[in-house]
Amino acid sequence: MISFDSFVMEDGSPIYMQILLYIKRGIVAGKILHDDELPSRRLLSSLLGVNPNTVQKAYKLLEDEGLIRSQTGAASTMCLDENKIEFVRRDLLERDTRNVIRTMRQMGVTQEQAIRLIERFWNEVES
Amino acid sequence: MISFDSFVMEDGSPIYMQILLYIKRGIVAGKILHDDELPSRRLLSSLLGVNPNTVQKAYKLLEDEGLIRSQTGAASTMCLDENKIEFVRRDLLERDTRNVIRTMRQMGVTQEQAIRLIERFWNEVES
DNA sequence: GCAACTGTATCGGTCTTATAATACACTTAA
DNA sequence: TTAAGTGTATTATAAGACCGATACAGTTGC
Known part of the structure; x- marks a missing residue:
């Protein structure tokens, strides 16, 4: 289960974007790996004290980029390979x-x- | 008159903030000096293709910080000294x-x- | 005085963001 | 089987950011 212990909420940018970037930076840092399980929408929203829809929005965007695989009933998992990781690295770092x-x-x-x-x-x- | 020739509009951040930062970076770069005249709200809004209120919002924030002096009827001018410039430099650069x-x-x-x-x-x- | 310029203020519309309350389909485990 | 957990979708509401249109007040120069 991917940990959000070091997640710190900041104002200035949308919460869903902070969640999305937290995950992407974890990917680049090598802390988040292929097949890692994400906390459920409801659990993470409870941990962060935000609405489930806000978490869903972040997860949805990551799924649209092909970084997350979701299927109803089961926990969402990271869906990574070398190319995707390199793409995220360039996108963020550069x-x-x-x-x-x-x-x-x-x-x-x-x-x-x-x-x-x-x-x-x-x-x-x-x- | 302060030139906005090298101003390039980017999306992603509010226009008034781009205008504000353009001026602050000009201050740090030494291109914008004390007593320099700013283009009027209407002129700059026409140059940039935005609403005069958008320019006014940027100018108003700069005036609140004491970097601009405005009086109705006359052109707004830069109001700078060493301390203010150093403060802006730290604020932006650091x-x-x-x-x-x-x-x-x-x-x-x-x-x-x-x-x-x-x-x-x-x-x-x-x- | 008058026209044209300055700065200033107010109102309203649109979009984004975040929240809340549901509802539904599927999977898992007791 | 059943209950509790998953993901997904919809609708409504509220607040704020952002921008546009307009009106008003003061200054300047003819």
Whole structure:
């Protein structure tokens, strides 16, 4: 059963999107593996204190991407392979990187300054 | 008059927020200076193809932060000093950096890999 | 004074997000 | 078999974000 212990709710983005990204980042980190079982909609909604429909929306989007397999009556499971994992990695990691580079350049930051910023803050940020 | 030539509209975030961030990044980059005149709400809304209220919302938020001075009848002007600029720099640069570090660590990326990502994509991203 | 420009305020419509309350079909385990 | 758990779907409601249209008030320049 995939754990949501380290899930922290933040405001600013929709809850269903936070759930979706939590799972995708777990995939990229190698913490979530093929055939892993997901908590049921009702259980996870209870754990997070949100409406079951909100969890369903996240799961539905993941199923539309082919990352989750669901069949009525049984627990939903992760449906992964090397190609899918690599696709998610690119989608998350490279898009994040490009975005932060774009905004930094708009602020006149050089590559060297950007790297120095990463080095300076890397150990400050709590995981 | 502050130029919006390099402003590119993107979807995904509110227009008023894109306008606000465009100005703040211009401040950090040193392209926007104290006493610089802003285009009027109606002119900028016409340039960007949006409603004057959308521009007004961005300007209003900047005025609430003390970065813009507005008086009815006259053009709004930038209202900056060293402290304000430094505050905006920290607010934008450090928050962006912390955010990208947090998500990268959630994906199991090491500091060395993060720096390598920055180096690899730095010259690819169009400004 | 008047026209044209400034900033400001208000109202309303549309969409997204989140919630709630159901209902139904299927699977599993007691 | 039956009860409890699965996934799925529908409808309604509420709140907020976002944007558009409009009106009003002050300044400037002719």
